[in-house]
Amino acid sequence: MGTGRLWRDGALLRSSGEDSEPRRDPGAAREARAHRRGVHARAHALRDRLGDRRAAPLRAPHLAHLDAELVRAGCLLHDIGVYRLYGEDGRLDHGNYIRHGPLGHEIFEAEGFPETLRGFCSHHTGVGLTRRDIVRQELPLPPADYLAVTQEERLVMYADKCHTKSRPSTFLSPDEYAAHVRRFGEDKVIAFQVLRAEFGEPDLTGPVPGFGTEEDATAAADRG
Known part of the structure; x- marks a missing residue:
């Protein structure tokens, strides 16, 4: 796998022809960049054991074995x-948003990327979607289990829950997310608490990436 392609997500979008849609909606593109940076900042902070003050990380020696480059790509x-x-009108199809994970998996499969990267797309929604969830909720997805498999996937999934895609983007505390996910069942709350116990409490004290914070540490990491 060429690591250079992983870091330049903008270049990958251009190569796969997928960057034209969000450019029709500058606000959506900015929102997407902010979310990517927010997720990376939280994952970096949870994993980094080196005391990098820019990200105010938690020291987590039990996560030292994780592939930091793969986490960043995810x-x-x-x-x-x-x-x-x-x-074509630049509007997001909110009704089919649940499909974005498997769609991302398809994009990477078409581009020839391995499952180690494709899984971040199809395995990060909520705290995982099961075949039972899809059938019971009549979701527009092929019935299957879309669950994080590797610890890198689980870390990205957890960090993803700490940053919203709202405008402006905001951080979401673990308690807030637990309250949010409860509407989907107590099993989802339990699954989230397992992630919380595994990775610890995220640092939500810094500036929210995007919307005036483009040059923060995560933006620098994004430029890599």
Whole structure:
């Protein structure tokens, strides 16, 4: 796998023809960049054991074995499937948003990327979607289990829950997300608490990436 392609998510979007949709909606493109940076900042902070003050990380020696480069790629590219959901009018198809994970998986498969990267797309929604969830909720997805498999995927999934795609983007505390996910069942709350116990409490004290914070540490990491 060429690591250079992983870091330049913009270049990958251009090569796959997927960057034209969000450019029709500058606000959506800015929102997507902010979210990628927010997720990466939280994942970096949870994993980094080196005391990098820019990200105010938690020291987590039990996560030292994780592939930091793969985590970074997953953070920056897990939502690539969203770009397939923009119509010719530049509007996002919110009704099919749940499909963005498998759509991203398809994009990377077509580009020849391995499952180690594709899984970040199809395995990050909520705290995981099961075949039972899809059938019971009549979701527009092929019935299957879309669950994080590797610990890198689980870390990106957890970090993803700490940053919203709202305008302006905001951080979401673990308690806030637990309250949000409860509407889907207590099993989802339990699954989230397992992630919380595994990775710890995220640092939500810094500036929210995007919307005036383009030059923060995560933006620098994004430029890599």
